[in-house]
Amino acid sequence: MFLNAARTALGAAGMGAGSVPCFYKEPVFRECRLFTLLPLLWALIFFCGCGQARDPCQPSSVEEIAGCRVGVQVGSTADQGATALLDRLGYADMLERFNSSPDAVTAMKQGKIDLVIVDHQPALEFLRKNPDLVILDFPFAQETFAGAVALERPDLLAEINQALIRAEEMGIPEKLRQTFVEHQGDYHYVQKNQGGAPLVMATNAQFPPYEYFEGGQVTGYEVELARAVADLMGRQLRIEEMEFDAVISAVAAGKADFAFAGLSVTEDRQKSVNFTRPLVTTRISVLARSGMAAASAGEEAERSLSQRFHDNFIEQDRWLFIARGLGITLLVAFLSTLCGFAGGFVLAVIRSWHDRNGGLAVPNFLAVIYINVIRGTPVMIQLLIIYYLIFAAVDVSKILVAVAAFGLNSAAYSAEIIRGGIMAVDRGQFEAGRTLGLSPFQIYRHIVLPQAVKKVLPALGNESISLLKETSISGYIGLADLTRGGVIIRSITYEAFMPLMAVALIYLILIGLMSFGVSRLERRLRRDER
Amino acid sequence: MTSAEEQGKGAEPLLEVQDLCRRYGEHVILDHVSFRIMPGDVVAVIGPSGCGKSTLIRSLNLLERAESGRILFHGRDLLTLSSREAAATIPRIGMVFQQFNLFDNMTVLRNVALAPEISGGLTRSQAEEKAMMLLERVGLAGRAGAYPSHLSGGQKQRVAIVRSLAMDPEIILFDEPTSALDPEMVQEVLALMRDLAQGGLTMMVVTHEMRFARNVSTRAMFVCDGGIRVDEPPERFFEDPPDPRLREFLTTAGMRG
Ligand SMILES: Nc1ncnc2c1ncn2[C@@H]1O[C@H](COP(=O)(O)OP(=O)(O)OP(=O)(O)O)[C@@H](O)[C@H]1O
Ligand SMILES: [Mg+2]
Numbered sequence: 070m071f072l073n074a075a076r077t078a079l080g081a082a083g084m085g086a087g088s089v090p091c092f093y094k095e096p097v098f099r100e101c102r103l104f105t106l107l108p109l110l111w112a113l114i115f116f117c118g119c120g121q122a123r124d125p126c127q128p129s130s131v132e133e134i135a136g137c138r139v140g141v142q143v144g145s146t147a148d149q150g151a152t153a154l155l156d157r158l159g160y161a162d163m164l165e166r167f168n169s170s171p172d173a174v175t176a177m178k179q180g181k182i183d184l185v186i187v188d189h190q191p192a193l194e195f196l197r198k199n200p201d202l203v204i205l206d207f208p209f210a211q212e213t214f215a216g217a218v219a220l221e222r223p224d225l226l227a228e229i230n231q232a233l234i235r236a237e238e239m240g241i242p243e244k245l246r247q248t249f250v251e252h253q254g255d256y257h258y259v260q261k262n263q264g265g266a267p268l269v270m271a272t273n274a275q276f277p278p279y280e281y282f283e284g285g286q287v288t289g290y291e292v293e294l295a296r297a298v299a300d301l302m303g304r305q306l307r308i309e310e311m312e313f314d315a316v317i318s319a320v321a322a323g324k325a326d327f328a329f330a331g332l333s334v335t336e337d338r339q340k341s342v343n344f345t346r347p348l349v350t351t352r353i354s355v356l357a358r359s360g361m362a363a364a365s366a367g368e369e370a371e372r373s374l375s376q377r378f379h380d381n382f383i384e385q386d387r388w389l390f391i392a393r394g395l396g397i398t399l400l401v402a403f404l405s406t407l408c409g410f411a412g413g414f415v416l417a418v419i420r421s422w423h424d425r426n427g428g429l430a431v432p433n434f435l436a437v438i439y440i441n442v443i444r445g446t447p448v449m450i451q452l453l454i455i456y457y458l459i460f461a462a463v464d465v466s467k468i469l470v471a472v473a474a475f476g477l478n479s480a481a482y483s484a485e486i487i488r489g490g491i492m493a494v495d496r497g498q499f500e501a502g503r504t505l506g507l508s509p510f511q512i513y514r515h516i517v518l519p520q521a522v523k524k525v526l527p528a529l530g531n532e533s534i535s536l537l538k539e540t541s542i543s544g545y546i547g548l549a550d551l552t553r554g555g556v557i558i559r560s561i562t563y564e565a566f567m568p569l570m571a572v573a574l575i576y577l578i579l580i581g582l583m584s585f586g587v588s589r590l591e592r593r594l595r596r597d598e599r
Numbered sequence: 600m601t602s603a604e605e606q607g608k609g610a611e612p613l614l615e616v617q618d619l620c621r622r623y624g625e626h627v628i629l630d631h632v633s634f635r636i637m638p639g640d641v642v643a644v645i646g647p648s649g650c651g652k653s654t655l656i657r658s659l660n661l662l663e664r665a666e667s668g669r670i671l672f673h674g675r676d677l678l679t680l681s682s683r684e685a686a687a688t689i690p691r692i693g694m695v696f697q698q699f700n701l702f703d704n705m706t707v708l709r710n711v712a713l714a715p716e717i718s719g720g721l722t723r724s725q726a727e728e729k730a731m732m733l734l735e736r737v738g739l740a741g742r743a744g745a746y747p748s749h750l751s752g753g754q755k756q757r758v759a760i761v762r763s764l765a766m767d768p769e770i771i772l773f774d775e776p777t778s779a780l781d782p783e784m785v786q787e788v789l790a791l792m793r794d795l796a797q798g799g800l801t802m803m804v805v806t807h808e809m810r811f812a813r814n815v816s817t818r819a820m821f822v823c824d825g826g827i828r829v830d831e832p833p834e835r836f837f838e839d840p841p842d843p844r845l846r847e848f849l850t851t852a853g854m855r856g
């Protein structure tokens with residue numbers, strides 16, 4: 070997932086570093102600090118698709134894949150097959166796992182890997198949009214896709230299977246296959262049922278032609294089949310789009326009723342979910358660059374900026390992914406900042422009260438544990454724990470989950486900041502209050518806290534800036550935030566540069582504005598002191 | 600014995616300290632200290648640095664916890680009061696600090712009016728009216744809206760004195776009230792303290808201002824080696840010191856007055 074993306078980026082950075090000679094000269098190391106930026110820049114350029122292709126690697130049988138750099142979508146059947154194969158052949162380290170197969174294809178086009186192993190239909194889709202790719206003649210494996218239902222819900226499984234049988238009797242799957250797989254005719258299944266209890270489907274819309282984004286909507290063969298199934302069950306289909314490796318656990322945890330996500334039936338998965346009747350029978354194929362790779366990569370670069378801008382943002386209103394994502398990012402960051410400050414304030418008062426006045430031993434103990442646990446674990450893990458463990462059985466809005474996770478996280482950090490502010494208030498202020506007969510509570514309320522808050526406002530502003538950046542991992546619980554908006558566009562257009570730069574630019578502007586606000590606040594507070 | 604008793608102002612001591620002890624680890628600061636303060640007394644406390652003057656004066660309003668002994672205020676021992684009773688009694692003993700300790704987040708007016716309002720039972724407007732009146736008396740009414748950081752040191756200390764006066768204390772403890780001031784501001788603070796003393800306020804003042812001690816106090820104490828070595832009227836204290844250590848101290852202090 071991220072790890073692999075990071076590894077590829079690091080690899081590129083390494084290449085860049087190699088050509089900065091002063092890196093090896095100890096004495097001038099200090100002066101070379103600035104140059105450390107260079108490899109990063111180069112890594113970026115590599116990531117933008119200017120990388121050079123290595124010798125073509127075109128195996129003619131499954132065994133000959135050994136020695137090629139192979140990319141797969143993490144957790145996919147291709148991943149499992151390739152892992153087993155390369156392990157057996159002793160080339161386990163040549164396998165790179167990507168978040169989605171479009172990511173893998175992008176990496177291949179940039180020359181970071183040689184082959185992408187992926188289901189046949191998506192491979193055909195990639196081929197259609199990328200004429201510089203080829204599908205190798207030999208199949209990697211055969212496979213069957215089916216829907217997934219939680220083990221505890223055999224009734225639902227039976228209902229879905231019945232609906233599937235009726236859909237087959239009505240010829241719906243065949244007609245959808247014509248539309249989506251053969252690209253003949255334009256039969257589409259439009260859901261008729263607008264009422265009824267919602268039926269929640271987990272999917273990952275980066276797997277054309279089975280599930281993908283079009284015009285901002287999730288569509289595809291399995292998606293429309295799911296609409297038909299929901300209709301036949303008298304239910305209203307609700308689609309939850311998320312990372313592929315989150316789909317099965319979402320079903321198993323009861324976050325979704327079922328999943329259609331190009332899931333092939335494997336023994337491992339059968340331990341956590343039940344599978345429906347087969348939805349699709351297909352093969353797994355091997356994608357490679359054709360000899361034209363270099364030329365067409367050049368073409369790609371020559372395409373005008375405005376053309377690329379149009380493809381990434383204007384076409385099918387793709388900018389909406391970013392605009393809507395921005396709204397969600399702002400909302401999550403704002404609400405979790407508020408929660409974080411409020412929680413941090415309470416924790417800080419408990420902690421400092423204990424330190425200054427004694428008492429509150431138990432709340433203080435709990436607060437210390439809380440702060441250490443939160444500060445001692447990655448926020449990403451906290452987010453996943455809150456989504457999959459704490460809110461496992463409850464169906465709450467993902468925005469709420471994200472606000473809870475980031476708010477609870479920020480509370481721990483804010484608490485230490487605010488406590489620092491309280492402890493920085495001079496002892497003499499407490500003593501003067503006491504000699505005037507004020508209670509500790511009154512001293513806190515009227516004297517200490519107003520002074521402490523003023524001291525720490527800039528630091529809290531910086532905390533909210535970090536928080537805004539941290540929300541960029543919201544995609545991991547399937548929240549379509551700003552970062553994920555860019556990722557979705559990238560998965561549609563196979564272009565990394567435009568969407569990632571756009572997203573980075575928006576973050577940069579937001580954070581620039583916030584930093585400006587914080588420094589103005591700092592100046593004003595300092596001026597007040599004179 | 601004491602000047603107050605001689606003048607017959609009252610037979611009941613305002614404050615009576617018996618066998619007060621305080622140590623920091625092995626270091627004994629107060630070793631069975633006893634004395635009484637009668638209403639109207641102005642007690643100057645003098646002694647070498649680090650001898651425990653602050654510890655002594657801060658024990659009287661419980662900013663420091665004495666280990667043993669009794670502090671009788673109108674006959675009731677402060678050390679045995681519940682915290683609720685202590686909170687009601689403490690504001691009757693005012694305190695002025697070397698570092699002023701004005702509330703930095705409030706205007707001068709709010710500094711003075713806060714305690715009368717939230718613990719003295721006055722309404723906000725009553726408290727501010729009273730604060731205004733007191734500020735006028737010390738010539739600081741014009742700075743009522745200013746924040747402490749905008750005041751000179753002398754102004755700050757006068758506001759601090761007014762702030763403690765606003766609680767109508769029966770005695771005010773001063774811990775080196777002019778030591779943090781620039782020389783040109785010392786006199787304005789001492790003048791105010793002299794006025795208060797002449798107005799009959801009971802005061803206990805830790806100070807290095809010998810002239811003030813000599814001219815204004817009714818008693819002077821010499822604190823040294825864990826106890827009160829000398830407790831005499833200022834004439835005797837300065838002109839005819841009964842203790843060799845005090846004589847030595849007055850000489851090295853360049854006693855001018
Ligand atoms: N918290 C503490 N821990 C240990 N020793 C302390 C502490 N506070 C004060 N002391 C010691 O107690 C002694 C008396 O201190 P105190 O502040 O009462 O002296 P002082 O007469 O007011 O001195 P100064 O003229 O410098 O204000 C000093 O020797 C000091 O080192
Ligand atoms: Mg002192």
